[in-house]
Amino acid sequence: MTLYMPLFRSCTILRTLTQLHAHLVISGLHRDPQASTKLIESYAQMGSIQSSTRVFETFPKPDAFMWGVLMKCLVWNHYFQEAISLYHKMLHHVTSMNRFIFPSILRACSGYGDLGVGGKVHGRIIKCGFDSDVVIETSLLGLYGELRCLDNARKVFYAMPMRDVVSWSSIISCLVENGEASEGLEMFRWMVSEGVESDSVTMLGVAEACGELAWLRVARSVHGHVVRRGIKSDGALENSLISMYSKCGDLQSVERIFRRVTHWRTASWTAMISSYNQAGYFSEALDAFVEMQESKVEPNSVTLMSVLRSCIRLDLHKEGRSVHCFAIRNVLDPDLDFLGSALFELYSEIGGLSYCQKVLNTIGERNVVSWNTIISGYCQKGLLREALLIFVQMQTQGLMPDSFSMSSALSACGKVGLLELGHQIHGHIIKRGYLDEFVLNSLIDMYSKCGFVDSAYMIFDKIQHLGVITWNSMISGFSQNGDPVMAISLFDKMFLNCLEINEVAILSVIQACSELGYLEKGKWVHHKLITYGLGKDLYIDTALTDMYAKCGDLRSAQVVFDMMEERSVVSWSVMIAGYGMHGKINAAISIFTQMRDTGMQPNEITFMNILSACSHAGAVEKGRFYFRSMRDFGIEPSAEHFACIVDLLSRAGDLTGAYEIIKSMPFSVDASIWGALLNGCRIHQRMDMIKSIETDLLDISTDDSGYYTLFSNIYAEGGNWDEFGNVRLMMKGIGLRKVPGYSIIELDRQVYRFGAGDTPHPQMKEIYSFLENFQSLTRELGIT
Structure with a gap:
């Protein structure tokens, strides 16, 4: 068999390898485990995974190593689902597991997005006693990092008895890529204090963290560390430093690093063009692309993606199509793995949805990012059902949606009220283990918009670490579903937990106060709004005007309205409604006239409010006048x-x-x-x-x-x-x-709601007892 090993290494043509395979069969050597294993690898390297599988299936009793080789070959060629199926089949045929298998199956789980299987593989690793293997533990870090399970990644890292530079680089990259850039930098400081020498891969993650946080001082310190340590790379680190300074807003440093590169490669030019884009210098990015072509450096698909972004931002749609043609002529990214999302954005901007569909058909099942962009694009254009159809089509083609896909689909379900599909996606999320904050917030929002606020609260109540966005989603859910008491109660808890209060929470609680007529609480929220120094916001000012008006404080409503730096048609309509609901028809008409004098055109809601004002005041002739005048503004009643x-x-x-x-x-x-x-x-x-x-x-x-x-x-x-x-x-x-009707009272800054037949209050017996005694007293005094 050793005579054939040089032949395997020299086989670079599939036909030659097939001939060698035939010779092995004739000589009977194809039954040799070493020969078959090498055949499996060689076929896979040439892209013929079907031939690799056929060699494996015809071998009588493959050992654990051969199972692992085929699994590795499937992962090489991105056949993640097939690799997972092979792993499950292997469990029934192999009694002794080989540690060589686990890095491949863990990569398959992360590539396919199957956290459930990944967790079971982790359990088997512990059972087999391989949990102290550095390579396997680093693979586990990669799995949990890619699937956004930071808690699991941290547990794996902290439990490692020995950590090499690869392990440290993995955890830093894991944290940074999942939005924990600050913790990633802390981890780097810990690594340096442990005396572990960093390499170029480590510094890639550290540079990205500095860029994400836009910490220019730290970025310069990191750059100094690279220079002092003499860390070399193949150009990737320089490109990462360019991106880091770009995100920190230091374009001079970007250009200085770029000009010092001795040999400008495609990656260097691409990083420079991307940096101009990130800084908002889209014209300069296009100029750099022209200079790149003059330098005879060939662009790649990533370069063209950045150039397309520049064209889109500058509304250069014709030039964007030219870039597409350039990619086709030069056979760059024929499967649209990189350009798909940018092309979809380009053609959706110019209304070419038929072109978008062609882009989608070309992408096929290869790129989840492109599919996500398409789903998001349809959602942004209000084509929600179409977005959901794309989401379903994505899965029928065998591509596993990620957390972004499912969040977009849940948002669409909520907006069109498709609760049943939302339930199905929820089940899929639980099965796949995608329970990160982004997805959970989308679930809360979906159930709230579909009117199932109790289901939303069940999800909210089970989350251990509640972020500000989660609190906002739940408060908004209660406010939108006619439960302002719970919305205010939740806001108070959020405030007591010293969490950051932003405009979203403020807006929701103001709307809740409006619905309850809870003036004192509304004033308190307005005070906190001023105390926190939140800037003037059109939506909040309009909500405050509405709240004061509905609570009967027309003077404060007018003060807020007068202090607004800008007013929308909604703002004017709210002020008209405020005067109208209190029977002040002349004031309502005056506001309507002022609105017209400013050049603001009334809409359907404005006329609804002015007609309602006339109805409250019994102003019949004025009501007839405004009803007839609607058509003068192009509004059909x-x-x-x-x-x-x-x-x-x-x-x-x-x-x-x-x-x-x-x-x-x-x-x-x-x-x-x-x-x-x-x-x-x-x-x-x-x-x-x-x-x-x-x-x-x-x-x-x-x-x-x-x-x-x-x-x-x-x-x-x-x-x-x-x-x-x-x-x-x-x-x-x-x-x-x-x-049934209900009443609401405020006592000691707590709101209580009482309805006919309700018995929820803990002191209900005492309340009824007091009422009976009160009735007896009034009868004795002769009061009826």
Whole structure:
């Protein structure tokens, strides 16, 4: 067999290797384990993984080493799922495990994104006694780092009895790539204090950490460490230093390092172009690309990706297409592993979704980043269902979604209310072990938007280390789902935990105060907003105006409104609504006039608010005027606008006019509009009119219990108990029930909510006892 080993090394053509394979079969040497193992490796190196697999499958009894070689070959060629399947099959055939197997299977798990299998492999490593092997432990660091499981990575690292420079470099890289750049630098300081000599790989991670944190002073110190230690590299370290200084905003140092490079390679030019992009100098980046071509240095796909980014930022769409053509002509990145995401961004900018689909079809199953960009792009354009279809298509092609893919899909599910698909993705997340903060926040947001805030809170409550974003997501979830008491309670806990309070949390809690009419809490939040020095924010100022107005403090609402540096149409509309809900029609009209004088065009909501103001004040003629003037602004009245004008006329007693408007509507009449007329009939005791339109009223199909409750109460007030019973039976038949009313009080800075039939309060017995005693006392005193 030793005679054939030089032949294996000299085989560089697949045909020659096939001939050698045939010769081995004829001579019977193909049954030799060493020969078959070498054949498996040689075929894999030439890209013929099918031939490697065939050699393995025809061997009678492969040993653990041969299983490991095929597994390694599958991983080389990125057949991660097949490598995992081979590992599971191997467990049934091999009794004695070889440590050589584990680095390959761990790499397959990280490449496929299967944390569940990775955890089981880790358990088997411990069982087999290989947990002190430096190579295997470094592979474990790589697995947990790539799958964003920092706690597991830290445990592996701290448990290592011996740590070489590769282990230190792995943990530093793991921390930096998962957003813990500061901890990565601390780890580097610890490494230096331990006397471990760093190499160029170590410094790549350290330089990246400095860049992520934009710590220029530390970056210069790191650069000095590289120079003092004389750490050499093949150019990758210089490129990393260029990127580091670029992120720190020191473009002079970037250019100085670049100009000192003795032999400009493609990677050096690419780093320079990327640095110009990061600094916002997109024109200079394109100039550097031209200079690169003049220097006869060939660009690669990464270079072209940076150039495409420059074209996109400068809106040079024609030039971007030229770059695409350049890539095609020069056969650069034919599978679009690198250019796919940039090309998708380019063509989506110019509206060429058909081109985007072609890009997607070309990418196939090779690049999860490109698929993520496409999913994200569809989401940003509001094509949410299309984004979810792409997400499903991605998996049918065998590509495992990562945390970014699943977060984007969960966001789309929440926005379109696809709870069932959201449940499925949740199950997939649990199965794959993607329980990082990014994904958990997306789950909380998805369940909240779908109206299942209890499910969102169950996830929130199980998270051990709650970040600011997680708190914000949950507070916003309660606020959006009609539970302002919990939103405020959670905000108070967040405040007591001394966490950073940002605009997102402030906005949610202000909205909660608006819903509750909780003025004192709203003032307290406004005070904290000023104390924290948060800058003027249009959304927060608008929310504060709305909160003060709904709480009845119109003076403070006007003060906040007057101090706004800029106002949107929503800001003006909120101020109009504030005066309108308190019956101050003249002030509401004055704000509307001021809005017009500033050149701001009213929208549908503005007219809703001004019509509502007229309704509250009983200003019939003004209401008619603003309803007719909507079309002058190019706004067609919607069902909500018709409901407002019908409510206005009905309350004023013009029931005939209201009915005529209903009959003239260009679309079908819903329950809210009939309800407005019905309420007017109740106010003005027009049972005769209810009788004449009774058929119309009963034909309404709605799940609004308030409509049927109003209808039944009118019959009850008129003493028509038979009809009252019929309406209540109708409600019961379609599964509706009257929504109970509730009251809210504030006591010792705590908000309490009481509803009919509720018994949640811990002192409920004492409260009822007090009420009974109070009633007895009033009867004794003759008070009724």
